[in-house]
Structures are given as structure tokens and as C-alpha cells.
Amino acid sequence: MIKGIYNFFRLFSVVRTLARYDALFLLDGMEAAPFHVKFGLRILPLFAIGSPSYKHLRRGERLARALQELGPSFIKLGQALSVRADLLGEEIVQDLANLRDRLPAFPFEEAKATVEQELEKPLSELFKTFDETPVAAASIAQVHFATLERTVPAPTDEDPDATTTEDVRVAVKILRPGIEQAFEKDLELFFWIARLADRFQPAFRRLRLIKVVEILAETVELEMDLRMEAAAASEMAESFAGDPEFEVPVIDWQRTARRVMTQSRVEGIALSNREALDAAGYDLEALSAIVIRVFLNQVLRDGFFHADMHHGNLFVTEEGKLVAVDFGIMGRMDLQTRLFMAEMLYSFLTGDYKRAAEVHFEAGYVPPHKSLDAFTQACRSIGEPILGKPVSEISLARLLVQLFQITETFEMETQPQLLLLQKTMVTAEGVAQSMNPRINFWEVAYPTVEGWMREYMGPEAKAAQFVQDGLTFLKKMPDIVSRSDRLLARLEEDMHPSGRDGNEKKVLNSATASGAVFAFGVIFGVVLTYFLVTTL
Structure with missing residues (x-):
């Protein structure tokens, strides 16, 4: 009860700040909210009378300034929202992506x-x-x-x-002193607001706002x-x-x-200091390519990437090495997710929209009751404008943003790990383009992506995985045979409690022998497969 009252008054203060910056558009569309909530939203702008006007700014800029004033927790929330183009629109998230926590x-x-x-x-x-x-x-x-x-x-x-x-x-x-307690209070408020949104806006449930706050809480806990x-x-x-081009x-x-x-x-120049980089004579085109290669190696090769690769966190040393700092926010992707991302992006860039749609269904990101053909059509609507451009203008980050914008139509649940990847890709791509506006992103990325796909998605990789699965199964075979033996013995005892005669033992021995023959067959098949794979 006390927490609810505290959250209510804290929310009132937050909404009043949003009203002063004319950023209440976040609360539009609360048709299902109770009367007193809608009434409160109507009168809150009155509290902004006499305040400076921010109407000349874009909506995203107004929201970013309001969050900056509200403090560290809300800055982090804004950074988390900067990947939600499906929720706020592309223009707003671009402004939130520039939200830096300088305090x-x-x-x-x-x-x-x-x-x-x-x-x-x-x-x-x-x-x-x-x-x-x-x-x-910074905020933390x-x-x-x-x-x-x-x-x-x-x-x-x-x-x-x-x-x-x-x-x-x-x-x-x-x-910062006391930062843990400050974040704990604000996170309670964020959870409370997310639950209210789920309750009064059923359409928001697919956005998994509570999950977004949970991820924010986990991220902040790790950062602290x-x-x-x-x-x-x-x-x-x-x-x-x-690595000759990157270090930590x-x-x-x-x-x-x-x-x-x-x-x-770090003894070097930040990539944010363009004048110093020019004066030192660095090859900015080469640096932009290094940024892309390093990012893709983190994502595809390692499945562990720096999720805050903005200009201020990247430096170049006197020897021309790229150095990253601030590892508070990191992203992880398992092999299956990386395979999905690689195949999906490759399908878009080669115009295979049917396959692009299929991998979404196979990954479980699109509900099975949705039409594959309709989703293929949606993928084509995103891919065709991209394929119509020169490869130097293809933005992989923009492709992801547009893809997430069609999620509502097809009831796709938010995939937090992909949202973090999208945000990082937008940032890394922006850093690369700021140093070389003419950079051909796909041309730079292609050797890394192609090599990784050949290693993990080619015939050799699939055959090796089959052999590995077979060997894993073989390790379990003795236990499987042993369990089968015990099961047959138990069944025999249940059927003949008085004991076994010679015929019964023959049945049991026959079953055990069959298990051994089966095991030998599996072993022979795996060994044969391994021989064929390694010799062909």
C-alpha cells in the first residue's frame, strides 16, 4: 500500500516533468485507463504554464531532455527505449540514441x-x-x-x-555514492508503470514491457x-x-x-574528437572498416559484444589500434540466434524473401498461425527498397529497424537480445559512417559474414554437427542399454514373481543382445559418416 502511494506521487512528479517538456505523447492512447487517470492527463499540462516552450524541438528531443532532467534511472530507461522503434517510431528512437549520461x-x-x-x-x-x-x-x-x-x-x-x-x-x-538505492526505487516505479500499461493497454502486451524493465534491472545490476x-x-x-587492430x-x-x-x-584519441584525428593524420576510412570488422567478430564469432560502442567509448592509439572502454553493458547471443541473424540478413540482401520469412517461423519469432506468404510479402516490402539502392547505401541497421516495425501486424513478441543487437548495430554503423560517409557497409562486412556462414552453415559444418550429435548419443548408449536391461528385468519380475525359468532368461538375453546390435549399428553409422565427411 505504502509503495503504491509512493509510486503514485513519484509518477505524478515524472508526468509533470514530461508535461513541462511537452513530452506527454508517451501516454497517448490510454483509452482503457480509468476516468481519474485520463482526467489527470488532461489537467497536467496546466502545470507547465509559465515554463519555457520546447515545441520547436522534435518529439524525441523533448523526451530526451525530460529524461535527462529526471536523473540517472530515467536516462538508462531512455537508452533502453532507444531500440524500440516498433513502440516509439524511428525518429524518436534516433533522438533517444543520442542520450548520453553526463552528470x-x-x-x-x-x-x-x-x-x-x-x-x-x-x-x-x-x-x-x-x-x-x-x-x-556519468549516471552510475x-x-x-x-x-x-x-x-x-x-x-x-x-x-x-x-x-x-x-x-x-x-x-x-x-x-556514485547511494546509486544502488536510487536505482532500486526507480526500478520499482518502472515495474509498476509497466504493469499498469499491460492492464490498461492490452495491445502493449506483445511489447513485453515488464520483460524490458526486467532486462534493464539486470543490466543496471551488472553495471553496479x-x-x-x-x-x-x-x-x-x-x-x-x-589481434593487430583491436585491443582492450x-x-x-x-x-x-x-x-x-x-x-x-588508454593513451589515444577518442573517435568523438574528429579534429584531433584529422590533425594526427589517421586513415579514417581504414578506422571505419576496423569498427565494422571488430563489431561483426564480436557478434558472429564470439556471441559476446560491446553494447555501447559510441564514439566516446572508442579510442585510437598512436600505432593505429582501436581500443574500447566501458564494458558495463554487454550483449550475448547463443549460436542458434547468431545463425538466425546471419541467415535472415543474408536472405534479405540476396532477395530471397521466402527464406527470410521461413527463418522467422523456424526460430519461433512469428506465431505459427500467421500466414507465411503474407509475412514473405511484408519482408519483400522491406527488402525491395534496399535492393534498389547501391550497395554503398544499404544499411543493415535500418533493415532491422524496419523489420521490427512490422511486428505488431504479425504478433511477433519482442526479442530483447535482438533489440540490443539492433541498437548496437545502429551505433557501430553510425560511428563508421561518421568517419567515412561513403563507406560500403555490406562490402566491408561481407568477407566476415561469408566466412562465418561457411564455417557454421556450410555442408561441412552441418556434417560435423551430425557427427557431434552422434558421438554425444554414443556416450549415452551404455546408460540407455543398462536402463533397458533393468526395465526388462522389472517387467519380467512383475509378470513372473516366482522367478525366471530358462525360457524367460532367453527372452531377456535376446532383448539385451538386440540392444547391443542396435548400439553397434549406431556406432558403425556414425563412424561411417565421419569417414565420409573427412575424406570427401
């Missing part, structure tokens, strides 16, 4: 107290120097530069075991444990070990805890 810094004394409490040592023992002024401040954390001393071997002829010290430049990320971010960075560093900062695990993370400092 005023919190005092150095609070940052110092957090570091010392988390790492259980005085700041002076942990770092040789520590800059009091942060270099970046802020970053300070620091240096530390590290002992390294320095052998001499006189003393082979001699050592020396060197300064190591690092970046220290620190959570910096050990998880450090682990994500470490995992991606392993995936790209030895090194984590200092001895100076990392739940609310503090220390990593090597």
Missing part, C-alpha cells in the same frame, strides 16, 4: 572514501598519485586518472635478480558491480588476443572491487 561529478572526498573502503587500504598506499578532478562523470560512476608504482626485473651483470620500479598510468572507475565489468573486459581481451585495457585485479575498478589508461 556533475561527486566530490573527491566521497570518491576517496569509496576507494579506501572497497580496497581496504589508504589511497596513498594504493596509488602513487591520484587526480582529484575526474576526467568523466566517474573516472579518475592515477599512477602506481610497479616492480619490474632489471638484471645486471653484478646482480641478475635486481629489480627497479616504473610508473604505470591507470584509470580508476568509482561508483564493477567486478562484472572487469570480467567482461578480460573476456573480450582474451577473444581478441593477438588491462584490468588491475588487485585494485578492483565491487564499487571500484582499475584498468590501464
